[in-house]
Amino acid sequence: MAKRSFDIAVIGAGHAGVEAARAAVAAGGSVALVTSRPETMGQMSCNPAIGGVAKGQLVREIDALGGLMARATDRASIQFRMLNTSKGPAVRSPRSQSDRFRYVRSLTQLVNEIPGLTVVSATATAIETREGRVRAVRTDRGGTLEVKAAVLAAGTFLNGLIRLGEKQIPAGRAGDSPSLALAESLKQLGLGVHRFKTGTPPRIDRNTVNFGALTEQTGDEPSYRFAHFHRCESLPQVSCWHTRTSSLTRALVLDNLKLSSMYGGWVEGTGPRYCPSIEDKFVRFPQRDRHHLFLEPEGLDSDEMYLNGLSNSLPLDVQTKLVNSVEGLESARIIRPGYAIEYDCYDPAELELSLESRIVRGLYLAGQVNGTSGYEEAAGQGLAAGLNAALSLRGEPPVIFGRAQSYLGVMIDDLVTHGADEPYRLFSSRAEFRLSLRQDNADIRLSPLAHSHGLITGEQFRRVRRRQDEVAKLIELVRRTRVGAERINPLLRRCGSTETSESPTVEKVLRRPEIGAPGLFSHLGGDFAGFPSAVIAQVEMEIKYEGYMTRERSRQEQATRLERVRIPARLDYSSLQSLSTESRQRLASHRPSSLGQASRIPGLRPDDISALMVELSRRKNK
Amino acid sequence: MRQDENLTARASKTGSGDTVVALSSARGVGAVAVVRLSGPDSWAIARKMVAGRKKFGALSPRKMALCNLIGGGGELIDRALAVKFAGPASYTGEDSVEFHCHGGLAVSSAVIDAALRHGARSxxxxxxxxxxxxNGRLDLAQAEAVDSLVHARTDEGRRAALAGLDGGLGTQVEAMRRSLIELKTExxxxxxxxxxxxxxxxxxxxESLLDDSLAKLAALLQGARRALLACRGAVVVIAGAPNVGKSSLFNTLLGSNRAIVTATPGTTRDAVESELVLDGHLVRLVDTAGLRESSGEAEQMGVEYSRHYIASSDVVLFVHEAGSDFRRAESEFLAEYGHGKLVRVLSKVDLNPVPDDEAEGFIPVSAKTGQGMPRLRRAIATAVESATGGSGEKTSPVTSLRQQKLLEEARELLRAAxxxxxxxxxxADIDEVCTRLSEITGRISGEDVLDSIFSRFCIGK
Structure with missing residues (x-):
């Protein structure tokens, strides 16, 4: 087939690949999206849900940067829940149960609407380089694509191997072939290969479930939208169902442990601790004899239900007994069994913060190939990789997302600074500036950057600015307005707060721990009514937790100062006599790009960082 | 020789790179001077500095041997005692050597020169x-305790510094931090x-978990003031109107003429400070400018200094000249400066004698004749003693103002939570508190809350 040439080839059209393609096109690149299955982009190979704690915030960030994930999520949402509503605004996180079939349809449509994007229906088989730089991507039936850069977003397909008991099936996921040729090509290029493992639970036929024995979990009112700039109609909302394992489940797992791929010694890859298989749960927490399980619908028109919590790699006959040992699933039928999958991924510590490989220039990696798990994590990296690939071809510096600025920045910095010993997932506790990194202000945090790189339109940017003005207006109102005792006391009484005999400012009332902003504003009504919940959440943070926000901002400034002190790429650490030998070795192997990044290398003392700072300023003055 | 190389290789794996040398005893004339070498090459360098290299090479660690130290031209520098230490069981945690040579600058300089010639650095x-x-031999709090110990002037200071060197503070702070991390994990x-x-x-x-940490912090801080006073000295400020004889009293207490004394009121403008030991208490005695409204700019600044010193003092010697209304002067002083630990002095009783029983709590003294001075010294010692919280209290491992300040910040943050x-x-509050606690020991925290979550809770919806 004829040779074709593009600026950038994106390999894989999963959650990472589609965002990479979108961002690269928006930043001005000519892009080929290479996928074996152009009709099903953005497959949810595991849990049919988007969002959750930290992940929900990340989806909002992706959307603020013009990404696709939030829009597809809104169109496919069949149950919405805001998690952590009993906690403060900083950790409230949106989560959507998604119709995975509608999700794929929506996402595929959104990708096909990207102007100028070429979708190449083929499997990538090799990356060709010249003098250490990417020059072409070879495919099996789409010819060779001459490119200046490539984004690798191949998910679990590289040397993918499904395990089910002692059975092993080479596969990218259930029903798809693995990428063996491409994996071999990447190995030849010298990338550091790891082997990770993940797993998925069985899917159950809803017609065989005894729902009477399960506890129903309904969602919230579906008024929330992940997308900032696009509205869509809500789909009919459905329930999830809660049940628990029984003592028989436990006995079955422990008796058949040797037959499990994990415990029978077949699996070599490292799995995630936060998403343990049912084998792991019973082995590692022997004192707990029952574990929670959730049945989640996979789609409005589908009979499949995802049995969250029962991920395992036992043989099919054992899995059937296992499922039938669960309350309400006594006669349930498995449509697809659970399985473990092992796949190649590459040490993210070999990447720059732009997600470009240090081993092969012009090659950017995103998603599970970097050792992460999760659709949201993949999408965020894809966006960053696609954007930076396009910027580099224009000779512009990469966008480095800061830890003080976004969960996206936290994730990329974690990966590049620490590498990944197990599949990486975002948690809110990974973010040291979490009070500022909220789902309600993702657009305010990121839209200036998004606008200056062409990721959102001028009109969208102005909308964010207008909302920012609303926040300022409400803060001003809260500080200025006094409210009479007779007007406020009924609310105080209701919330278990001490009644007042004065006319306090609204600010003073809001500062009471028992008083929440939404309740207060709706009680006051008038000028306080009608603000969107995101605006209210921002005002609540700024007023109620003012001291905390001030403290966090000053830490953010300090951190940003450290990030700004760049470390020359070729710095000879062995010449830095004032640092301990051990620290010099650590620094030489990590090669941090800034003092800030250096300060996060494990085992480096604050002392060594001070010494490094002195050395750097000495060099600068020379 | 082989042994030397082995040990050097081992030390350089954990050591801090180069080898350094310095005089470890005080500069000046003394019977013995100690020159210390530390670093991976310290044994090899020392070996080149002695006559009889084989004998030195075979010397076991922590055994002393007499040897001849050789200078540049091969001439004898000194006959000295040498002792090797093998890292990590040494002060620095590295291989090191000490030469105990004859005292005086000439000898020790020549020894250091020889070490420098053989590759050591100052x-x-x-x-x-x-x-x-x-090298992990000391935490930051212990390192500060070493500093306090070598500067200790009194027995009490020595005891307080030793308590700090025990690592007691580090251990307690670490335990507190760990229990807070446990709460944070939840x-x-x-x-x-x-x-x-x-x-x-x-x-x-x-609340009960936070209170628990708060109580521990309070306990640490309770003894801290006393321990710090023992290490750094109690500030005793001499205050009063101009020309009441404060500087004479200052000189008499010190037994030397540190402050200038004239008959002109307002002679003292700067605060003058000196140390003395009273009944085993280290005292930083401060002479200040007389308190009055003054037209002179320099004197007015001196008065400002006085106020500042009075405010930050542990004890104030309120001096009033015998023969005028001391009751009124006292109440005026207290009204303006209000001070807990006051020692009242009536000065110049050689000019205006005041019988003890009419002094009403004032101590009549004369700097000129020495009358009342022993009683005054006892009174100052008692006041310092009670300012530091009395002798019954147990010592605290806090040995620096930095540590005390961090502990206080941690306490305030916890109180506000x-x-x-x-x-x-x-x-977020716990993070801030833990940052302060880690700063005390200088240890990097390193632990991962997520690790702790995964090991304690069964995750996996």
């Missing part, structure tokens, strides 16, 4: 202790896994 101030810290678990967690921690439970706040806000 140690910077405090570098041995810094290396001990970097909170983070509930934030990051809302579908897993059953009931949240009750506000009462959180409100258990009714949402968990991410309490977690």
């Amino acid at each position: 140690a910077t101030a405090g570098e041995f202790t810094r290396r001990a810290f970097l 909170l983070e678990y509930r934030i990051d896994f809302p579908d897993e967690a059953g009931q949240g921690l009750s506000a009462e439970k959180i 409100c258990p009714a706040n949402p968990p991410e806000i309490i977690a």
